[in-house]
Amino acid sequence: MTQRLTHTEENYLKAIYKANEKTKSAVNTNTIAAYMNTSAASVTDMMKKLANKELIIYERYKGARLSPTGSKTATSVIRKHRLWETFLVQKLGFSWEEVHEIAEELEHINSDELITKLDEYLGFPKYDPHGDPIPSADGKFMLREQMILSQLNIAESGILVGVKNHETSFLSHLNKLNIALGSSILIKERSDFDKSLKVSVSEGADVVLTDMVAKNLLIRKS
Amino acid sequence: MTQRLTHTEENYLKAIYKANEKTKSAVNTNTIAAYMNTSAASVTDMMKKLANKELIIYERYKGARLSPTGSKTATSVIRKHRLWETFLVQKLGFSWEEVHEIAEELEHINSDELITKLDEYLGFPKYDPHGDPIPSADGKFMLREQMILSQLNIAESGILVGVKNHETSFLSHLNKLNIALGSSILIKERSDFDKSLKVSVSEGADVVLTDMVAKNLLIRKS
DNA sequence: ATATATTTTTAGACAAGACTAAAAATATTT
DNA sequence: AAATATTTTTAGTCTTGTCTAAAAATATAT
Numbered sequence: 001m002t003q004r005l006t007h008t009e010e011n012y013l014k015a016i017y018k019a020n021e022k023t024k025s026a027v028n029t030n031t032i033a034a035y036m037n038t039s040a041a042s043v044t045d046m047m048k049k050l051a052n053k054e055l056i057i058y059e060r061y062k063g064a065r066l067s068p069t070g071s072k073t074a075t076s077v078i079r080k081h082r083l084w085e086t087f088l089v090q091k092l093g094f095s096w097e098e099v100h101e102i103a104e105e106l107e108h109i110n111s112d113e114l115i116t117k118l119d120e121y122l123g124f125p126k127y128d129p130h131g132d133p134i135p136s137a138d139g140k141f142m143l144r145e146q147m148i149l150s151q152l153n154i155a156e157s158g159i160l161v162g163v164k165n166h167e168t169s170f171l172s173h174l175n176k177l178n179i180a181l182g183s184s185i186l187i188k189e190r191s192d193f194d195k196s197l198k199v200s201v202s203e204g205a206d207v208v209l210t211d212m213v214a215k216n217l218l219i220r221k222s
Numbered sequence: 223m224t225q226r227l228t229h230t231e232e233n234y235l236k237a238i239y240k241a242n243e244k245t246k247s248a249v250n251t252n253t254i255a256a257y258m259n260t261s262a263a264s265v266t267d268m269m270k271k272l273a274n275k276e277l278i279i280y281e282r283y284k285g286a287r288l289s290p291t292g293s294k295t296a297t298s299v300i301r302k303h304r305l306w307e308t309f310l311v312q313k314l315g316f317s318w319e320e321v322h323e324i325a326e327e328l329e330h331i332n333s334d335e336l337i338t339k340l341d342e343y344l345g346f347p348k349y350d351p352h353g354d355p356i357p358s359a360d361g362k363f364m365l366r367e368q369m370i371l372s373q374l375n376i377a378e379s380g381i382l383v384g385v386k387n388h389e390t391s392f393l394s395h396l397n398k399l400n401i402a403l404g405s406s407i408l409i410k411e412r413s414d415f416d417k418s419l420k421v422s423v424s425e426g427a428d429v430v431l432t433d434m435v436a437k438n439l440l441i442r443k444s
Numbered sequence: 445a446t447a448t449a450t451t452t453t454t455a456g457a458c459a460a461g462a463c464t465a466a467a468a469a470t471a472t473t474t
Numbered sequence: 475a476a477a478t479a480t481t482t483t484t485a486g487t488c489t490t491g492t493c494t495a496a497a498a499a500t501a502t503a504t
Binding site for chain 2: 450451452453454
Binding site: 028029030041043045060 | 480482483484
């Protein structure tokens with residue numbers, strides 16, 4: 001008896017889910033407000049509604065955490081988002097920095113059958129175009145061994161499997177550097193001064209990555 | 223400078239467009255209320271809002287008609303609906319009676335680029351899975367020569383190019399009779415009593431169609 | 445052409461999701 | 475531990491889209 005939720009309710013659940021991934025404990029009102037780009041007062045209002053619907057466990061002044069139902073809903077929305085992003089890139093030819101906004105709308109389309117068929121059509125992908133894991137229908141994520149590029153030593157190399165930052169500007173920056181999912185990155189030098197790296201990408205020309213960039217690249221050691 | 227509209231506003235515009243297709247003149251409040259499955263009072267409220275935004279021309283007690291902008295918006299929503307229906311059937315393998323509801327949601331996704339790419343991906347289809355014409359980006363419909371099956375005489379035949387009724391029950395009925403878009407239908411007998419037809423479908427076994435069914439089948443004479 | 449019926453609009457309310465400003469609770473300093 | 479700062483909640487409004495009941499306009503029938 002999954003109740004039908006509004007887009008806004010679904011987005012709040014997603015925000016709590018994502019905030020909780022990082023902090024682990026109950027999520028603050030202000031944190032949610034930042035995620036949702038709204039006021040703390042609005043968040044409090046919504047927390048009461050979601051608690052009433054038993055989607056979250058909420059205690060005044062203590063923050064919120066997802067109930068089992070709420071968690072299921074949140075992962076289902078994330079699943080839909082990531083499957084749609086995969087569709088947009090793999091089938092329609094969008095670039096990875098163009099798909100987030102559109103998927104933000106598509107993720108709220110309400111049809112289990114649609115998602116089942118889309119998943120099949122895409123060949124049951126396990127990762128989306130940014131390398132994020134796509135949860136299965138029952139909410140399980142396929143985990144993988146990964147580390148941050150900055151943790152590699154000189155002469156070590158890795159395959160890019162994901163990015164931590166999804167901003168258009170960051171992704172476009174990677175495009176310009178010819179860095180994409182699957183690229184092989186070999187560390188050649190590290191500056192003692194600012195930790196910037198000289199790397200070669202897929203056996204090609206050398207490029208310089210600031211530490212800020214390197215910290216946002218997830219690789220599998222190779 | 224196309225303003226961003228709510229789903230509801232878009233649905234009202236679509237309703238006015240469709241009602242106007244039939245009646246040609248300004249559309250009554252009650253007619254719109256029936257299309258939207260809401261009260262006349264709500265319609266009046268919305269008419270004021272849409273008139274304020276210059277999407278319709280509205281006169282109290284006289285009804286509404288679309289402005290050029292309103293008409294453009296309505297056709298764009300219809301274009302999106304029909305492209306998505308085509309996607310659902312051709313790519314995801316849905317049956318023609320399953321796609322309307324899902325497309326009712328998808329038609330409100332807001333991205334011109336998405337629709338351009340989807341159109342291309344589908345091979346620029348001119349008709350959707352029910353045989354309805356898909357308007358081009360500039361709002362033009364591809365018309366075709368067609369007539370209603372009931373107008374055929376004995377021994378004449380036609381190719382099914384569209385259906386006038388989109389209800390699930392009607393479409394499932396056609397499925398059972400093995401009638402689909404492209405089927406060739408040959409009239410063999412007509413009952414004087416109730417106008418029911420004995421026809422053969424694509425050179426196959428004979429089936430009986432009630433007049434109610436025959437009136438909803440659009441064919442190209444063959 | 446007057447009475448009756450129908451259609452449409454107005455008036456007043458409500459729920460959802462948001463806001464601002466002020467009050468209350470909790471955290472952090474000194 | 476008192477004073478100050480921060481966070482969170484409450485109170486009161488607003489907008490959107492809806493509703494019902496009553497009033498006004500238009501259409502139909504006698």
